[in-house]
Amino acid sequence: MKISETFHSIQGEGHLTGKPMFFIRAQGCSVKCPIREVCDQPESLAFRGGHDMAPATLAEMALAAVGPRGWVSITGGEPLDQPDFDELVAACRKLGLYINVQTSGLRRVNAPWDWCTVSPKAPVSELAIHFAQELKVVYTGQTVDELRDYYEKFSAWNYYLQPCMQDGRANTEETIARVFELNRLGMQWEFSAQWHKYLGVQ
Ligand code: SF4
Numbered sequence: 748m749k750i751s752e753t754f755h756s757i758q759g760e761g762h763l764t765g766k767p768m769f770f771i772r773a774q775g776c777s778v779k780c781p782i783r784e785v786c787d788q789p790e791s792l793a794f795r796g797g798h799d800m801a802p803a804t805l806a807e808m809a810l811a812a813v814g815p816r817g818w819v820s821i822t823g824g825e826p827l828d829q830p831d832f833d834e835l836v837a838a839c840r841k842l843g844l845y846i847n848v849q850t851s852g853l854r855r856v857n858a859p860w861d862w863c864t865v866s867p868k869a870p871v872s873e874l875a876i877h878f879a880q881e882l883k884v885v886y887t888g889q890t891v892d893e894l895r896d897y898y899e900k901f902s903a904w905n906y907y908l909q910p911c912m913q914d915g916r917a918n919t920e921e922t923i924a925r926v927f928e929l930n931r932l933g934m935q936w937e938f939s940a941q942w943h944k945y946l947g948v949q
Contacts, residue, residue: 749774750800750830755812759943761881762905768818769809773826785913791824806838807901820847827854852876853913872898878898881905886922898934905940
């Protein structure tokens with residue numbers, strides 16, 4: 748499996764914020780992503796580069812970091828671009844670890860996850876997945892109707908709007924204002940910060 752990096756930290760976004768996790772960041776992203784220019788992880792986008800690592804080795808590293816029944820976050824890049832993705836999930840599950848998958852939602856996730864985070868980079872009609880524990884939209888000015896489409900056609904326990912960081916500035920106020928507006932219209936969106944950035948941890 749092509750890996751950009753691994754590290755042990757806390758989850759900084761969404762409903763699982765604060766959970767200790769071992770992060771496995773896949774190398775490469777094939778998504779035609781509208782925010783590619785300002786992607787948080789520019790070094791993980793190219794398919795060249797990264798390190799070849801065996802799924803079983805990654806699972807052992809995760810177990811050593813978080814212990815039995817700890818959490819692994821499989822992220823990217825787009826981790827579903829990796830042909831070994833299912834094998835990695837199976838290796839982690841075999842060791843009793845919980846799996847958080849972070850994906851754009853453009854590929855089906857066939858391997859059994861414990862918590863799936865879909866951060867869509869396309870309209871809901873183009874997604875291959877229509878259920879996850881959380882949907883996390885990076886807010887770049889999507890209209891109320893676009894966000895209503897996600898809310899009504901994608902089944903999630905939690906709907907988050909997250910600010911987009913561009914040129915060192917996050918559009919936090921605009922994001923909060925949009926969350927309030929959506930709430931007034933009867934849609935229970937919530938705000939998601941990227942707390943790890945404010946705390947200065949990875
Ligand atoms: S889909 Fe995710 S990893 Fe790929 S460019 Fe967009 S934000 Fe970055």
